[in-house]
Amino acid sequence: MSDQDINKKTLKTEEEWKKELPEDVFHITRKKGTERAFTGKYEKNHEEGQYVCRCCGALLFESNTKYDSGSGWPSFYDANKENISESMDSSLMMRRTEILCQKCDAHLGHVFDDGPQPTGLRYCVNSASLDFKKS
Numbered sequence: 001m002s003d004q005d006i007n008k009k010t011l012k013t014e015e016e017w018k019k020e021l022p023e024d025v026f027h028i029t030r031k032k033g034t035e036r037a038f039t040g041k042y043e044k045n046h047e048e049g050q051y052v053c054r055c056c057g058a059l060l061f062e063s064n065t066k067y068d069s070g071s072g073w074p075s076f077y078d079a080n081k082e083n084i085s086e087s088m089d090s091s092l093m094m095r096r097t098e099i100l101c102q103k104c105d106a107h108l109g110h111v112f113d114d115g116p117q118p119t120g121l122r123y124c125v126n127s128a129s130l131d132f133k134k135s
Contacts (some may be wrong), residue, residue, distance in 0.1 A: 037072025
């Protein structure tokens with residue numbers, strides 16, 4: 001795969017995503033939904049590896065940056081910022097920073113400034129927006 005292919009944006013129509021993704025994953029990643037706290041398959045995952053975008057496979061997080069925030073969602077204190085973009089989210093009468101996959105615009109979750117050092121950040125992510133590649 002060339003560098004040009006790696007940097008290429010994944011563009012699909014809503015109908016293409018709907019056919020390709022399970023209903024819950026489509027709702028979370030394409031419609032900005034969320035899974036209930038403490039229900040995601042990666043919330044308690046402690047294996048070594050990489051977390052990638054469920055929609056396009058872009059590398060998002062390394063397992064050595066995952067920690068138990070007590071929030072009920074997988075939480076990371078650092079991210080592969082090349083593959084994550086941020087957007088202001090004013091839904092639910094709150095101001096939050098939404099995180100999205102830079103490669104395919106999948107909704108991942110939100111980032112907060114109440115995480116541990118060295119970054120002080122908490123990337124709070126829906127398990128449904130992730131796949132895990134074991135080391």
